[in-house]
Structure formats: C-alpha cells, structure tokens
Amino acid sequence: MEKKKFNLRTVIPLATIVFSLVFILVGLKDYGFWKGQPTPGFFPIIIAVVLLISSIACFFQIARDKDSEPVRYNRSELMVMLGAASIILCTFIIGLVPSCLIYILLWLKFVEHASWKVIVIIELIMAAIILGVFTFWLQIRFPMGLLLDMIL
Amino acid sequence: MENFASLLAGFQVALAPENIGVCLLGAVLGLVVGAMPGIGSLAGCALLLPLTYKFNPTTAIIMLGALYYANMYGGSFSAILLNIPGDSPAITTALDGYPMARKGRPGQALMTANLSSFIGGTIGILILTVTASGLATIGLMFGYAEMTIILLIAMTSISWLIGENPIKGIVITMLGILVASIGMDTLSGAPRYEFGNMYLLGGIPFTPFIIGCVGFAQVIKLINEREADEKKRASDDSKQKLSIKDSMPTGHDLGRMLPPTLRSGVVGTFVGVLPGSGATTGSMVGYAMQKKFKSEEPMGTGAIEGIAASEAANNAAAAGAFAPLLALGIPGSGTGAVLLGGLMMWGLNPGPLLFDTNPDFCWGLISSMYVANIFTLLVAILVIPFLIKILSVPVKYMIPIITCVCIVGAYSTSNSMYGVIVMFVSGIVGYLLDKNGFPTAPMLLAFVLAPMLEENMRKAFIASRGSLGIFADSPLKLVLLAVFLVLILTPTVKAVRKKMGGKKTAV
Numbered sequence: 001m002e003k004k005k006f007n008l009r010t011v012i013p014l015a016t017i018v019f020s021l022v023f024i025l026v027g028l029k030d031y032g033f034w035k036g037q038p039t040p041g042f043f044p045i046i047i048a049v050v051l052l053i054s055s056i057a058c059f060f061q062i063a064r065d066k067d068s069e070p071v072r073y074n075r076s077e078l079m080v081m082l083g084a085a086s087i088i089l090c091t092f093i094i095g096l097v098p099s100c101l102i103y104i105l106l107w108l109k110f111v112e113h114a115s116w117k118v119i120v121i122i123e124l125i126m127a128a129i130i131l132g133v134f135t136f137w138l139q140i141r142f143p144m145g146l147l148l149d150m151i152l
Numbered sequence: 153m154e155n156f157a158s159l160l161a162g163f164q165v166a167l168a169p170e171n172i173g174v175c176l177l178g179a180v181l182g183l184v185v186g187a188m189p190g191i192g193s194l195a196g197c198a199l200l201l202p203l204t205y206k207f208n209p210t211t212a213i214i215m216l217g218a219l220y221y222a223n224m225y226g227g228s229f230s231a232i233l234l235n236i237p238g239d240s241p242a243i244t245t246a247l248d249g250y251p252m253a254r255k256g257r258p259g260q261a262l263m264t265a266n267l268s269s270f271i272g273g274t275i276g277i278l279i280l281t282v283t284a285s286g287l288a289t290i291g292l293m294f295g296y297a298e299m300t301i302i303l304l305i306a307m308t309s310i311s312w313l314i315g316e317n318p319i320k321g322i323v324i325t326m327l328g329i330l331v332a333s334i335g336m337d338t339l340s341g342a343p344r345y346e347f348g349n350m351y352l353l354g355g356i357p358f359t360p361f362i363i364g365c366v367g368f369a370q371v372i373k374l375i376n377e378r379e380a381d382e383k384k385r386a387s388d389d390s391k392q393k394l395s396i397k398d399s400m401p402t403g404h405d406l407g408r409m410l411p412p413t414l415r416s417g418v419v420g421t422f423v424g425v426l427p428g429s430g431a432t433t434g435s436m437v438g439y440a441m442q443k444k445f446k447s448e449e450p451m452g453t454g455a456i457e458g459i460a461a462s463e464a465a466n467n468a469a470a471a472g473a474f475a476p477l478l479a480l481g482i483p484g485s486g487t488g489a490v491l492l493g494g495l496m497m498w499g500l501n502p503g504p505l506l507f508d509t510n511p512d513f514c515w516g517l518i519s520s521m522y523v524a525n526i527f528t529l530l531v532a533i534l535v536i537p538f539l540i541k542i543l544s545v546p547v548k549y550m551i552p553i554i555t556c557v558c559i560v561g562a563y564s565t566s567n568s569m570y571g572v573i574v575m576f577v578s579g580i581v582g583y584l585l586d587k588n589g590f591p592t593a594p595m596l597l598a599f600v601l602a603p604m605l606e607e608n609m610r611k612a613f614i615a616s617r618g619s620l621g622i623f624a625d626s627p628l629k630l631v632l633l634a635v636f637l638v639l640i641l642t643p644t645v646k647a648v649r650k651k652m653g654g655k656k657t658a659v
Contacts (some may be wrong), residue, residue: 012588016323023330023345031337031344037614040337040344043606044330051326058319071587076375084368084555084576088569096563100556107552122549130560130620138206140564 008071013059016051023048027032095145097130159281162515166523169188171214174207176518177548178218179528183535185219186226187542188550192239193223193431194593195370197490198362199554202561209498210513216494217474217517218524220487221273224431224467225532228265230543233258236381241431241466244439248451248458251469259399262536264456265463267401268413270529272464275417276424276471277521281403284507284518287479296612297622301632303605306482307641309426317589318643324590328598329605331356338603339610351481351570358493360562360571361578361599365592366486368579371551373586381547386511394536405456412442412461420465424472430485431466431473438465471555473523478502478514481604486593489600 023044027033031041062068083103090099104126108114114122134140144152165171185196197216204212227242232249245265252261294302307325334345335355346352401409416438423434442451442461449455473484481503483489495502500510507514535542562575582592616622624630 009588012585012590013323013413016327019327019330025332026345026347027650031342034618035616038610040340042613043610044333044345047329047333049327051323051330054319054322054326058323061317061319073587074376077372077583080372080375080555081580083552084579086561087556087559088572088576091569091572096560100559104552104556108549112548112551118549122553126553126556130556132565133203134560138202138564140567142560142563143569 007063009062009065009068010059013055013062016055017059020048020052020055024052079111091143091145093145093147095148096142097127097135098145098148100130101127155281155285158285158511159519160512160516161519162519163522164212165512165516166214166519170207171211171516171520172523173210174215175218175524176527176531178215179222179524179531182222182532183218183226183528183540186223186239186242187229187539188226188545192227192366192370192488193220194486195366196220196223198359198365198485199367199561200558201359201362201490201494202564203564204494209495209500210232210516212498213251213491213495213513213517214524216491217521219530221467221470221521222528222531224273224463224470225266225269225528226279227466228269228463229262229539231498232261232265232459233293233539233543241435241469242462243432244435245459245466246461247439248453248455248462251454252456252459255455258537259394259396259457260401260405260456261454262394262539263399263401263411263533264405264459266529266532267406268409268416268460268463269467269532270525271410272417272420273415273467273471273525275414275464276421276468277518277525279418279421279468280471280475280521281518284475284479284514288504288507289477293481293628294504296608297629298632299608300605300612301623301636302480302482303601303608303630304637305632305636306476307594307601307605308636319595320590324585324592325594325598328595329602331361331595332599332602333606338607351568356572356578356599357566357571358497358600359565360575362490362493362596363558363562363565364575364578365582365596367554369560369582369586369592371493371558372579372583373556374547374551374554378546378548378551394539396533396536399536401456404520408448408456409460412438412445412457413464415441415445416461416465416536417468420468422470423465424469424484425475426484430487431469432485434469434472435466437463438462438468474518474521478506478517479504481506483597483600486596489593489597493600508620565594 027041027045027048031044032039033042033045087096087099087103090102094102101123104117104123108119108122135142166175181200182193182196185200186193199222200216200219204215207215223239224241227239228245228249231237231242231246232253235246235250237243237246249261249265250260269578332355334352336342336353337344343353375604419441420434420438423437424431438461439451439458442457445457446453447457451458473488476482476484477488477492479491481501483492492502500506500513558575559581562571563569565571568572585592585595612622624633
C-alpha cells in the first residue's frame, strides 16, 4: 500500500491555526471581549477568528492541490541563516562589529572562494560603513561582548 | 491656485541645503539599489531606514522618497543590460529593453528609460500636487466608521492584488494584524499578549521587523540566484562600453517615445493612487495598454514604445502612491507601508489632518519630488558610462554584506539585541512564507495599519454602543461597504466560476 506523503506546504496554515487559537484562548481568558464596550481582547479575537477560518480553508485548499510542486529547501539557504545566527551568538562574546567583520571574511573566503583583494576591499568598505556611519555619525554604541568588556 | 502657492512655500523647505543634500544622496542610493538585481525598493527603503534617524522627519522622508523614486529609474538598468530586472516594476522594461540592447542600441534603451521615467514621474507629481490636498479635504469628512471601512478596503485590495490566491492573502493580512497587536492595547495602554516577557511588552519593533521580513528574507532567497547571476555576467552582452554621447536618442526615437510616455504617465498615476496596486501594477498596466496602440516595431522585440510605456507608468505610479499615503494615511504598496511606518516613528500621523497640521512637511515633500526627479535624471544620465562597473558587483558578494547591514541596522534602531533577534526571526518567517507562496507585502501593510484600524473600529463601536448599523447608516458608508464587498467577493466568484468551467470541460 502506498504511503501518503506529508505535504510540506500545509505547515504554514497549520502554524497559523495554532497561532490563532492561542490568540483566541488567551484573549478570551485574560483580556475579555465586551464589557459595555470593546475590551483589549475585542479586536485581536475577531482577527484571530478570521485567521482561524481562513487558515482552515487554506489548509484544505493546499492539501487538495495535487498539481503544485513540492517546496524544496536547500543547504545554502540554511547556511545564510546559520551565518546570521552565528553573528548574533558571537556578539555576546566578541562584540557585534568584530563578529560582522569576521563573518564577512569567513563567508567570502570559504563559501564564495573570493580572492584576498576582493575580501580586503569589502572588509574596508564594511568597516567604513559600520564605524563611519553607525558609530561616529549615528552614535550607536554597539555591544562589545564579554571578552572586550573584560579587556577594556 | 492655492496648491501652487503652498507648493512654492514647499520649495523653500525642499531647497534647504540639508534637504538638497539628502535628496541627492537618496537619488544616488536609489539608483544603485535599484540597479543591483535582487534588492528592490522595498528592501532598499527598509535597509536604509536606520540612516534617517539622525534627520528631522521632513529631511528623513525626503531622503526615503528620493530613494524610492530613484529606485524606479535604477531598476531599468539591469533589466536593459543584463535582462535581470533590478526590481519588479522593471519586469516589463526588460521585455523590450534587453532585445533593444542586443540589437546594438543599449545606450538609447537606457536613455529612453531615463527620459520616460522623468516625464512619467513629472506627470505623476503634477497630478499629486493638484489632488493630494483635495483628497485630504474629502478625508476630513470621514468618521471612525468610514475610516474603518477604508482601512479594510486598503488591506483587502493589497492582499488580492499582489497574490494570486485570495485566501493566502487574507491569512497573511490577519497574521500581520495579530503580530501588531502584541504589546500594549492601543486605547487603554494595558499590556496585551506579552506572555510575561518584558521585551514583548514594548511590542514588535517596526524597523527590525521590516528589515527582517524584506531585507534578510531577500538575502536568504538571493543565495539561489548566484549561479544564474554568474552565467549572465559571463556573457559578452554585459561587457560592452557605453558613453553618454553614443547613448543620445535620435529625433525619430523621441517622436516614438513621447506618445506612450504621456499616456502611461497619466494612467500610471491613477493606478498608483489605488491602494495595493503600486509601481509594479502601474508598469504592467502601462505596458499592456501600449500593446493596444501601434508600435513601429512589434512589442517584445526591442520597441522603444514598450520601454517608454513601462518606465513612464512605474515612475508615475510611484508618485501617485504618495497621494493616499499623505492624504488618508493609507499606503498603496509595501514600500508605502515602510514610508508610513517611518512617518509614525518620527511622530507624524499621516491622514486628512496632516496637510493642516504639518503643511511644511507635506508640501516640502511634494516639492522635493520635483527636485528628486531632476537630480535622478541627471545622475541617471551621468552614471551611464559607469553602469557596467556598478552592475558588475556579483550577487555572491552582496550576501554577506546585506546580512551584516541587516544586523547592524536592526541593532541601531532598537539599541538592543532584541531588535536583532526580531529581525532574524521575522526574516526566517518572511522567507518561509515567500517560499510557500504567501506574499509578505500585505503583512507589512497590515502590521502598519493595524493600530489605526483597531482604534477606529473600537471607537465606532463605542459611539454606536455596539451596533453594527454605524457602518451602514449613510450613502457614503454604503458605497464604501459595497466596494469592500466587491473586493472580497470578486476573487471568490472568479474561483468558483473557474472551478465550474473546469468541471464542464472535463464533462
């Protein structure tokens, strides 16, 4: 007997069904709907109900659609996400600016196999933008991270 | 006449040295961002929003307005030279621009695009000058109930105009509204859906959310375009030399260009005014309309008329979209939503009263669009010899650069890693939604308009003591309701008819 494959496209409507149910339940329990006039829960509950109904309709629409191509995710997309996540994590240790510059270097060298000349040019441009525009002009104090905080 | 007097006063604001400087900067950045394939005006405005925090609201919006506007020019560069539209409004430009470039006339194709953009944009700004304050006067007649229905119309129209699937459009719009309702109640200020988290109490910050949804999500998608980009660049077509002198169109070219430019300029402006349509719809309508008229060469084979119609319409639509944004506080597109969000952050409340309360701002912005149009044309012409160099920046190098700009920008607007985390999460959500065929622009629009919709709806219910009759007790409200119902029902009826038609064919 042929096993039915799970349609990955139904994940989004399933997630929005859960999301809407949370908003309806929390809204009814904590914020109410109507007490002589609309309460804080009034508007989000109405919207969550519409979201619930449309998500259920969307779920069945996608589940019945046999013609659409399956969604394909690839490793390089995941690498971009992991790259950004690693900058966020490294920020807590070595600070935001060094994390960004190290990420650019590693990405260009090991993922794109760029030449050192290109890497140096891009690093200089990015350092100028981050330090010149954000740090000096907009006066943003970027997080230094545990290591730099200890040293400085 | 009164409008033109206000416009002259507006020029005093627009021609202040600081505003001229940012206008020029916006024009240059817009051209570069527009020319780079894969970024687009929406992501461009979102990524550059943090840079405007240093300015006063008028200067900030002048810069973003110029950037948005110049983006329409820039999108045509890569469409003509590489057959890769820099932004979606330039898709129709590529249909004739690239074949014309292959016929050995890339310079004339670029010049046609620039001149049509300028003329189309000028028509759009002129119509905006005449109509914007009138639209605001009409807006003053709207009460809470009317505004509620108008906001619903705006949200509904963008969701089904952008996406092919109206149900997905509704899902994404509702999702945007719910995300916006996290934090504090708009009327009482009471905490709401913060789940005991002190960061969520302040709500989802606008700029990091937008940067994530459009900027970071775009970077994740961009990685799949690396190979195609490399192949395009390897072709000889993109290695030609250009000069301003050789790019000048002949008198005959100008004669062919002018009629479609004027027609599309007018039509594009009115398309831009409609909520949800924006520059992409404008260029498509302009191009489709040109097909009904006679062209010297067949459309799609390098006809000057095709480039002119598409470019004039998208620039006119970009200008027209400012009318509902300023006069009613309703953005016409995703980029409009970013501009509206920016206005709100700077403490301005776009809507019918804005022309009365902040005339300097409104007329300064409109006047600056004339200035930006001239600057952009000049820069767009002067940049022609360097275009090949600008366009030679490969997509693969832009990925780590834009990732870092997203992170640094998100941090700088929130002064906290919470902003960076919001950007990261919303970027992944935006990417997943896009991958599954859910358009993100309606979510951004809903996110920005949700507080206004909730406030008007709740006040209408308070005024009517809970009666739904308040939404249908005048002819104006009935007309607005009818428009809203038509917008909701049209896609449903279309879908049912399509299904029935399919069944009949099967029988």
